[in-house]
Amino acid sequence: MQIAKYPSIWRNKFRFCGDGDCPDWVLAEIISTLSNLSVDSLEQLAQLVAKRINGEPFEEAAIRSLTSTVTNDGKTAVACIHYMLTSAARYSCTDVIFSEEIQQLGLPKEHAAAMCRVLQAHATAIRQKLIDKAFRINELQSIRNVTSLGETPPNCATLELKISQELVDGLPKDTTHIVNIECAQLGALLDEMKLARDIMLKYENKESI
Numbered sequence: 147m148q149i150a151k152y153p154s155i156w157r158n159k160f161r162f163c164g165d166g167d168c169p170d171w172v173l174a175e176i177i178s179t180l181s182n183l184s185v186d187s188l189e190q191l192a193q194l195v196a197k198r199i200n201g202e203p204f205e206e207a208a209i210r211s212l213t214s215t216v217t218n219d220g221k222t223a224v225a226c227i228h229y230m231l232t233s234a235a236r237y238s239c240t241d242v243i244f245s246e247e248i249q250q251l252g253l254p255k256e257h258a259a260a261m262c263r264v265l266q267a268h269a270t271a272i273r274q275k276l277i278d279k280a281f282r283i284n285e286l287q288s289i290r291n292v293t294s295l296g297e298t299p300p301n302c303a304t305l306e307l308k309i310s311q312e313l314v315d316g317l318p319k320d321t322t323h324i325v326n327i328e329c330a331q332l333g334a335l336l337d338e339m340k341l342a343r344d345i346m347l348k349y350e351n352k353e354s355i
Contacts, residue, residue: 160247162230162239168251175226177252179216183223187212189260191220195227196268200275204319227261234265235272241265285310292324302326 159165180188191212198204213220234244241262249258279285290306298304307323314321327335 161243162234164237179223182216185256192264235269
């Protein structure tokens with residue numbers, strides 16, 4: 147891609163990006179991948195991404211099938227559509243403006259119309275999902291003590307952390323991490339968490355009075 151061919155794009159601010167610049171990788175993906183999919187494939191792919199944003203299972207096989215003509219696994223295409231839909235919903239971008247802006251970025255008119263149909267169908271649910279998930283980046287789902295004699299380092303504890311919607315290669319996935327932490331640090335962390343909890347409860351009780 148020769149960026150010099152698109153000089154006006156780099157001076158524009160986009161409503162669906164919160165009146166900011168469009169990320170370089172999104173522009174590149176729109177031009178190299180999304181615009182080369184058929185309209186039907188793009189709309190089906192966007193529907194799958196929208197459903198995934200709203201908590202439905204991720205259909206990896208279907209995504210690979212829809213994107214097989216332009217990319218190996220479809221991950222970057224999914225990440226691009228995920229960004230476009232969540233950003234447009236977050237900033238309450240209208241269908242008309244969204245269509246105009248993604249066409250400016252190189253998406254053909256019929257492809258833009260397909261993206262708008264998906265946004266219109268799912269914007270309210272996506273926006274609510276973003277509100278529900280506000281301040282929850284890589285949300286911790288559970289912690290389990292899996293300390294094992296002979297495997298865990300001396301004076302340490304081994305914890306299993308389950309994370310919801312962690313971004314891996316640009317895609318949200320549920321992940322599991324195993325970490326070792328020194329027992330002394332674990333005790334200090336527990337004390338700090340208790341202090342934070344007490345402060346939160348204190349302010350919560352003040353607001354309820």
